[in-house]
Amino acid sequence: MKFTDEHHALYKTVKEFGENEIKPFSEEWEKAGIYPAHEIFKKMGDLDLLGITKDPKYGGTGLDYSFSVVFAEALGHACNASAIMSIGVQTDMATPALDKYGSDLIKKEFLAPSISGDYVAALAVSEPNSGSDVASIKTSAKKDGDDYIINGQKMWITNATQADYFCVLVNTSNDSVHHNKSLIVVPSNTPGLSVGDKIDKIGMRASDTAPVYFDNVRVPQAYRIGEEGAGFTMQMKQFQEERLFLTASTLIAMENCIKDTIEYCTERKAFGKSILDNQVIHFRLAELQTELEALRALTYKACDRFVDGKDVTMLASMAKLKSGRLIREVTDSCLQYWGGMGFTTENPVSQQYRDGRLQSIGGGTDEIMLQIICKHMDTLPKK
Amino acid sequence: MKIAVLTKAIPSYESSIRIDSSSTWIDESVVNFVVNESDSYALEEALQIKEKLDNGSEVVVVTMGSQDNTSKVLKDGLAKGADRAIFIQNEDSNTDPLSIAKLFSQNLKDENFDLVFSGLQSDDLGSGQTGVLIGELLGMSTATLGIETDIQDGKIKIKRELESGWFQWVTLPFPASVSIQSGINEPRYPSLKGIMGAKRKESKVIDGQLSDDPKQNFINLFVPKTEKATEKIEGDVDGIVAKLMDILKNKLRVIS
Numbered sequence: 001m002k003f004t005d006e007h008h009a010l011y012k013t014v015k016e017f018g019e020n021e022i023k024p025f026s027e028e029w030e031k032a033g034i035y036p037a038h039e040i041f042k043k044m045g046d047l048d049l050l051g052i053t054k055d056p057k058y059g060g061t062g063l064d065y066s067f068s069v070v071f072a073e074a075l076g077h078a079c080n081a082s083a084i085m086s087i088g089v090q091t092d093m094a095t096p097a098l099d100k101y102g103s104d105l106i107k108k109e110f111l112a113p114s115i116s117g118d119y120v121a122a123l124a125v126s127e128p129n130s131g132s133d134v135a136s137i138k139t140s141a142k143k144d145g146d147d148y149i150i151n152g153q154k155m156w157i158t159n160a161t162q163a164d165y166f167c168v169l170v171n172t173s174n175d176s177v178h179h180n181k182s183l184i185v186v187p188s189n190t191p192g193l194s195v196g197d198k199i200d201k202i203g204m205r206a207s208d209t210a211p212v213y214f215d216n217v218r219v220p221q222a223y224r225i226g227e228e229g230a231g232f233t234m235q236m237k238q239f240q241e242e243r244l245f246l247t248a249s250t251l252i253a254m255e256n257c258i259k260d261t262i263e264y265c266t267e268r269k270a271f272g273k274s275i276l277d278n279q280v281i282h283f284r285l286a287e288l289q290t291e292l293e294a295l296r297a298l299t300y301k302a303c304d305r306f307v308d309g310k311d312v313t314m315l316a317s318m319a320k321l322k323s324g325r326l327i328r329e330v331t332d333s334c335l336q337y338w339g340g341m342g343f344t345t346e347n348p349v350s351q352q353y354r355d356g357r358l359q360s361i362g363g364g365t366d367e368i369m370l371q372i373i374c375k376h377m378d379t380l381p382k383k
Numbered sequence: 384m385k386i387a388v389l390t391k392a393i394p395s396y397e398s399s400i401r402i403d404s405s406s407t408w409i410d411e412s413v414v415n416f417v418v419n420e421s422d423s424y425a426l427e428e429a430l431q432i433k434e435k436l437d438n439g440s441e442v443v444v445v446t447m448g449s450q451d452n453t454s455k456v457l458k459d460g461l462a463k464g465a466d467r468a469i470f471i472q473n474e475d476s477n478t479d480p481l482s483i484a485k486l487f488s489q490n491l492k493d494e495n496f497d498l499v500f501s502g503l504q505s506d507d508l509g510s511g512q513t514g515v516l517i518g519e520l521l522g523m524s525t526a527t528l529g530i531e532t533d534i535q536d537g538k539i540k541i542k543r544e545l546e547s548g549w550f551q552w553v554t555l556p557f558p559a560s561v562s563i564q565s566g567i568n569e570p571r572y573p574s575l576k577g578i579m580g581a582k583r584k585e586s587k588v589i590d591g592q593l594s595d596d597p598k599q600n601f602i603n604l605f606v607p608k609t610e611k612a613t614e615k616i617e618g619d620v621d622g623i624v625a626k627l628m629d630i631l632k633n634k635l636r637v638i639s
């Protein structure tokens with residue numbers, strides 16, 4: 001990836017924004033179990049940070065995806081994985097399909113206020129009985145005049161309690177599972193839509209995750225994104241951005257974890273010397289830093305190809321897989337070197353350990369990433 | 384209203400600073416240059432004045448130095464909302480404030496700025512003279528340490544920070560040169576559209592030569608030596624106390 005002055009300047013704005021507007025409040029938000037998405041998004045919208053690649057006609061800046069990767073990486077300096085994930089949902093998970101395939105009406109009503117930071121968006125794909133197996137979702141939308149009537153339940157929805165609308169994957173016909181789905185935008189105040197209690201989680205505590213229930217929810221058919229039946233394909237394409245974002249946004253967390261650990265291990269003495277002086281420790285940290293740089297290179301390569309208009313499903317899945325594996329390795333190893341201090345809750349490393357664990361689950365599990373990679377390598381068992 | 388904001392690229396606090404082989408300057412090749420802190424406040428104040436007046440005022444960022452160190456600084460100013468930039472290119476490491484002020488004045492004279500804002504001081508050299516000297520050389524009224532500004536009836540009122548929590552309001556006629564204290568406002572972040580638009584704004588490059596007769600030179604730049612010495616006081620208690628008192632009174636002079 002070639003970094004221009006503009007990439008560097010964007011990095012600086014996002015880094016400073018994260019350091020000043022998010023990081024200082026991290027502890028408070030973690031305790032509260034939620035963070036003020038509307039307030040943060042409005043500030044980010046004012047800086048044009050929520051529509052980097054989006055259509056300029058609706059307030060976006062229309063840049064290529066390399067700027068989004070820089071944005072995601074720089075966001076790491078905010079040091080609050082919950083807020084970073086929630087921002088990613090807004091910019092790279094719930095809205096790419098609206099931008100690429102949405103009608104003028106959808107873009108005006110939903111995309112433009114998401115870019116300006118007036119609306120909080122959420123992506124509702126997973127269900128209680130369908131996570132990895134997206135094709136098996138049960139939520140359905142039946143036509144009724146000019147409307148759809150939606151029934152079903154979504155699960156694990158990030159931003160759910162604050163969202164102004166949901167980008168929902170539903171079944172709109174009885175066709176085969178890959179051709180019966182559509183993405184529909186559903187405003188959160190539509191009668192029949194209700195959001196359940198926040199789910200208590202081991203990490204990402206400042207992010208509100210909740211189930212969403214649809215009980216005869218009536219929305220105009222005009223709120224469907226793109227063609228009927230194209231939802232599965234659109235969602236699969238939207239996953240490329242999601243996975244690139246998720247990977248890039250963890251790089252700084254890992255880097256900080258290694259840096260903080262070096263600092264701690266330098267100060268901490270045992271057996272008459274700093275614990276960093278033990279080869280087993282400084283070699284291990286060097287190894288992790290090397291892996292991190294390799295992941296960064298893979299992320300940039302995937303981004304380059306994506307910018308060139310290539311399908312990067314395999315590379316993005318590899319990056320996402322590796323980031324899930326690596327953040328677990330980095331945080332686990334680093335935590336170990338903090339000894340008892342690592343086992344306390346108010347410690348940046350232990351927070352990354354808890355938050356980072358999601359990376360192997362959310363946005364597609366490690367196993368699903370492996371399955372996708374195998375499909376591209378053509379190594380899955382032949383039926 | 385035409386406002387110039389002087390902005391300087393200084394080594395960032397995060398850079399590791401090494402003295403170069405001449406022992407009169409630092410090794411710039413390993414340093415990351417950033418905008419001098421108080422200059423950011425000066426720029427923000429200028430932008431807020433422009434926005435408040437809302438009468439087509441112009442904010443111009445002005446810097447001097449080498450291309451490599453300053454390009455980011457000018458772009459940052461343009462991205463934040465300055466209308467254009469003036470870059471006085473000069474690779475010289477001469478740090479004499481009078482020579483620098485003269486070069487600025489010569490090149491800014493024809494612009495006829497109503498206001499020149501500068502930061503209170505540059506965080507690298509800290510001489511705090513450039514703004515005042517330029518004001519004098521261009522026949523402007525001057526004030527330093529501004530912590531509030533108010534434009535009224537064709538004049539600018541400046542609240543100045545004095546010692547020990549004292550303040551002073553002064554009213555200056557235009558043209559005026561004012562140095563701005565850090566903390567006066569909340570500098571904005573450059574927006575993405577501002578960043579992308581910066582390259583389309585006018586940036587004038589002037590080849591500038593500093594005087595070859597500087598009134599001030601660096602003779603030797605050095606890192607303060609830290610020496611640790613432990614003095615052991617031995618003897619009976621009375622002897623130790625007497626010796627300790629002597630050291631505290633006469634050597635360290637912390638008691639009298």
Ligand SMILES: Cc1cc2nc3c(=O)[nH]c(=O)nc-3n(C[C@H](O)[C@H](O)[C@H](O)COP(=O)(O)OP(=O)(O)OC[C@H]3O[C@@H](n4cnc5c(N)ncnc54)[C@H](O)[C@@H]3O)c2cc1C
Pocket residue numbers: 089122123124125126128129130131132133155156157158159201204209358361362363364365366367368371
């Ligand atoms: C904090 C959080 C936030 C989330 N945010 C959102 C959101 O905003 N929107 C949204 O739609 N979803 C969201 N999710 C849901 C997330 O995408 C799913 O949890 C994830 O896809 C896994 O689905 P599941 O939990 O149903 O696990 P399951 O699909 O039940 O999987 C359980 C285990 O089985 C493994 N497995 C499944 N199939 C195979 C196979 N073929 N081969 C090998 N192993 C297999 C999985 O890898 C996993 O290890 C979120 C989840 C969490 C925890």
